[in-house]
Amino acid sequence: MYAIVDIETTGGFAGKSRITEIAAYxxxxxxxxxxFQTLVNPQQVVPGYITGLTGITxxxxxxxxxxxxxxxxxxxxxxxxxxxxxxxxxDYSFIKKAFEQEGYLFxxxxxxxxxxxxQVYPNQRSYSLGNLCESLKIPIENRHRAAGDAKATTILFEKILEENPDAVRNALKRNSKETTLPPNLPKQEFLALPEQPGVYYFLDxxxxxxxxxxAVNIKKRITSHFSGTSKNGRNQYIRNEVHHxxxxxxxxxxxxxxLESQEIKRLWPKYNRSQKYISNQWGIYIYEDREGxxxxxxxxxxxxxxxxIDFNSHAxxxxxxxGVMKEFELCPKLCGIQKVTGECYDVKLGNCKGACCGEESVESYNSRLEEAIKSFDNDDRSLAILGEGRNEDEQTLIVIEKGAYLGFGFYDREQPFSSLEEAKLLIDLHKPTVEINNYLNSYINSADAKVVELK
Structure with a gap:
């Protein structure tokens, strides 16, 4: 038994919008x-553009x-x-959300x-309901009203059942992806996705x-975008627009x-929000108090x-x-870490030498702080960062020249390099971004980093 459903709503995302009309055959x-047919009070405002589209006031x-x-x-x-x-x-996401709010499991x-x-009607100009009905000579009345669209969908479904019942049976099989994939994404394209690390692109x-x-696993990550009822409005819009x-x-x-950071900066995709901001809006400043x-x-x-030195965020x-405070035994209060009156909490713990309460001299404390400032300077080494390649015969190579990211590439494990100039021949040059520098600095300082210094 089938319930062929169409709804009208106040907007495009079930997390914020509500149903205004339901029809089911x-x-x-x-x-x-x-x-079953009924208008529904959404208990929120019906936007003017929705009224213009559906006629529902x-x-x-x-x-x-x-x-x-x-x-x-x-x-x-x-x-x-x-x-x-x-x-x-x-339709399912809106109905499921509405039932959940009433305590029903759907x-x-x-x-x-x-x-x-x-599957059944390949090579159509468009698979929107209106265009498909026009192409297949299916009558459609009261377009963009629930009953009219549900009735047309019912006739379409009957034609599919008549012409290719196996398509329906196969789609209902437990392991079929037909019920979870975006409407316009070819199933074979999804099935061909690799389960390896990489960068993926959604195309309209x-x-x-x-x-x-x-993703570490491209196929698994893409599946997570489209499985279940998305609680993210962006995923809902991506789902409707992605074709490849x-x-x-x-x-x-x-x-x-x-690569992801480079591609976002290069392509500026409309649904990427991260990395689309002015970076480095915070910094560490130094000043001298009244005691010196x-x-x-x-x-x-x-x-x-x-x-x-500057940063993306306060955090x-x-x-x-x-980290600097602990390494150079600086006072948490004088570093702005502890907002206290009087001495800092670390004095009694033995972790502060007492600059905050006059126990350490100005000269002694400031000398240590100046040493800390020197550590702020960027690492000016030239480095090769090595990693696993796309196959067992290959390695990845990221080159940093005098502290600046140059680019990355892939090379044969049997093709050694011994200098900076030789390493540069193995990579594609790219512009650095703040995000890339952060990723690389974090990796270089990690315990399992595979880094070679280059001359």
Whole structure:
């Protein structure tokens, strides 16, 4: 038994928007045996553009029942039915969310008539409901109203059942991805994805890159984007727009992080939010107090006053300063770590020499602080960072010249290099980003880093 459903809503994401209309046709595989139609009071404002699209006004829904009032009846109708819709994830996510808010568990099997149509009617100009119905000569009345669209979807589903019942049976198999994949993504494209580290690209119908991501396991990560009811509005929009997936293997996670950052800066995909901000807006500043002690402070950058060292966030600067404080035995209070009156808490613990309460001289404390400042200087070594390649005969190579990231590449394990100039011939040159520098600095300072100094 099937429940062929269409809904209208106040917006495109189930986490924020609400249902304004529902229609469902119950189908036994041969004919419609029951139906359900109603406007729904969303208990929120119906935007003007939604009214323009659907014709559903605020006045129409204000007098309609809430979902709470129809939930029991609608749930009984859908029990043990396969949930069918055109772009099923959209309708299913709203219905599931609405039921969850009323305390119902909703876990029906799903079928997507977009994906089924792609199998049964290949090479169509478009698989939107309107264009598909026009192409297949399916009558569609009251477009963008739940009953009209649900009725057209029902006729489409009947045609699919008649022409290729195996497509429906196969889609309902336990291991089939047809019910979870985005409506416009070819299944074979998904099945061909590697389970290796790399960077992946979501492309829209015009092959524009709309999102770039990195993964230790590309296939597993992409599956997580589309499995279940997304609680992320961005994933919902990506799901509806993605038509193809491309990828580049990187051999290891560090190179994936580096390449992802480069690609986001190069392509500027519309659904990538991270790394789309002005970096290094925080810094560590130094000043002298009335007693002559030099103090550190993590602060937002001050126009015209360069900091000793800068960071993406307050947290980055704070954690960096914590490490410097411990290494050089500086006072937590004079570093701005502890906001206390009087002596810092570390005096009694023996971790502070007492500059905060006059027990350590100005000269002694400031001398140690100056040594700490010298450690702020960037590492000016030239380094090769080695990593696992895309196959067992290959390694990755990231080159840093005098503290500056140059680029990365892949080379044969049997092709040794012994100098900076030789290493540079094995890589593609790229511009550094703040994020890349952070990734590399963190890796170089890790216990398991594979780093070779170059001359």
């Amino acid at each position: 119950i189908h036994d595989g041969e004919k419609v045996i029951d139906e 605020q006045e129409m829904v204000d007098s309609a029942p809430t979902f709470s009032e129809i939930a029991e009846k609608f749930n009984s109708l859908l029990q043990d039915k396969v949930f069918v819709a055109h772009n099923v994830h959209f 876990v029906n099997k799903k079928l997507c008539t977009v994906r089924l149509s792609r 119908e015009k092959s524009n890159v709309i999102y770039v991501g990195k 997936i491309d990828y580049q293997l990187t051999g290891n996670e560090l190179v994936a992080l580096v 002690y030099k103090r550190f402070n993590v602060s937002k950058k001050i126009k015209g006053v360069p900091p000793i 980055d600067g704070f954690h960096y300063l914590m």
